[in-house]
Amino acid sequence: MEPNCSLPPELLREIISFHIFQNITLVDTKHVGSSKPSWQLFSSLSLASKILRTLVLEAWFATLCVRRSEDLLDKFMPFPEIKTWTREIHFMQWTEDSRSWSLEGFTRVKKIRIDCSKTDIVPPKFLSGLVISNDIEVEIRNLYWPSPLVAQCISRMFPKLKVLRLRQARTWCGLCHTCCVPEFHHPVPKSIRYEDGTGLPAHYALAFSSLAHLETIHIMVGILESGKTTLGSGKGQNPNLWSGECDRCMEIMYEDETFKREWVAKKQNVTVKPPMLSTVEWSFLPKEEFESSVLSDDDEEEEDA
Numbered sequence: 001m002e003p004n005c006s007l008p009p010e011l012l013r014e015i016i017s018f019h020i021f022q023n024i025t026l027v028d029t030k031h032v033g034s035s036k037p038s039w040q041l042f043s044s045l046s047l048a049s050k051i052l053r054t055l056v057l058e059a060w061f062a063t064l065c066v067r068r069s070e071d072l073l074d075k076f077m078p079f080p081e082i083k084t085w086t087r088e089i090h091f092m093q094w095t096e097d098s099r100s101w102s103l104e105g106f107t108r109v110k111k112i113r114i115d116c117s118k119t120d121i122v123p124p125k126f127l128s129g130l131v132i133s134n135d136i137e138v139e140i141r142n143l144y145w146p147s148p149l150v151a152q153c154i155s156r157m158f159p160k161l162k163v164l165r166l167r168q169a170r171t172w173c174g175l176c177h178t179c180c181v182p183e184f185h186h187p188v189p190k191s192i193r194y195e196d197g198t199g200l201p202a203h204y205a206l207a208f209s210s211l212a213h214l215e216t217i218h219i220m221v222g223i224l225e226s227g228k229t230t231l232g233s234g235k236g237q238n239p240n241l242w243s244g245e246c247d248r249c250m251e252i253m254y255e256d257e258t259f260k261r262e263w264v265a266k267k268q269n270v271t272v273k274p275p276m277l278s279t280v281e282w283s284f285l286p287k288e289e290f291e292s293s294v295l296s297d298d299d300e301e302e303e304d305a
């Protein structure tokens with residue numbers, strides 16, 4: 001007999017979502033692998049009653065982890081409602097083939113996460129056929145060579161992108177036009193934040209300028225603390241408005257005070273950028289810590305559909 005459950009479904013849904021959210025927070029410290037906690041944490045709850053089972057499954061499939069194109073097809077889904085339950089799709093290893101995968105029917109998706117292969121040494125090929133037109137948050141991890149070319153691809157693929165999160169070992173230096181591991185003199189703050197739409201390498205700002213809905217960009221990068229230049233974090237610090245420049249360029253080119261003044265003024269008065277962009281936040285992790293989290297495998301190959 002079905003146990004008598006006196007709590008309304010909406011409240012139960014909130015409790016279950018909170019339970020999942022707490023466990024996802026723990027899982028999220030890894031840069032790779034499933035973004036879902038173990039099903040074992042929920043299986044007993046799902047057996048308690050029919051309504052709890054439905055609500056647990058709905059919450060569980062709010063995030064859909066995808067490894068193969070088949071994972072997105074109706075005929076391979078264990079429940080027909082999954083496409084309407086899913087709010088986030090996590091592509092666990094993006095490959096060239098992934099470009100042709102079908103997202104048809106996922107009408108309520110609010111977030112896409114793409115994990116690039118850690119062995120890729122060329123920029124991943126997003127796009128062509130696949131264009132997501134909803135207002136959406138996108139997270140891309142482990143871009144090996146995050147050049148402005150990749151930023152252009154992201155812009156084409158997600159024309160209504162609202163929030164962008166990047167986690168990568170390198171970033172783009174707008175002075176020498178290469179990707180580099182940021183390097184500073186110790187100590188380095190955990191993050192720096194811009195609230196006026198500045199803070200991006202100019203080439204990124206240009207590449208993202210067509211994104212009329214883009215409001216927020218978070219970039220997490222691995223860093224070295226063996227550099228020559230200091231990056232402040234408190235009020236009145238970060239005087240050079242660091243925006244991805246490599247240590248070598250700053251060391252050499254900032255020697256010229258006139259150049260430095262003009263370069264910083266140019267960053268402060270950037271005109272070509274996403275029109276709605278306000279927040280640009282950079283978070284820093286020591287390079288070893290960043291790399292070990294990428295390499296720490298991971299993937300309990302369990303029921304993490």
Ligand SMILES: [Zn+2]
Nearest residue numbers: 173176246249
């Ligand atoms: Zn440079």
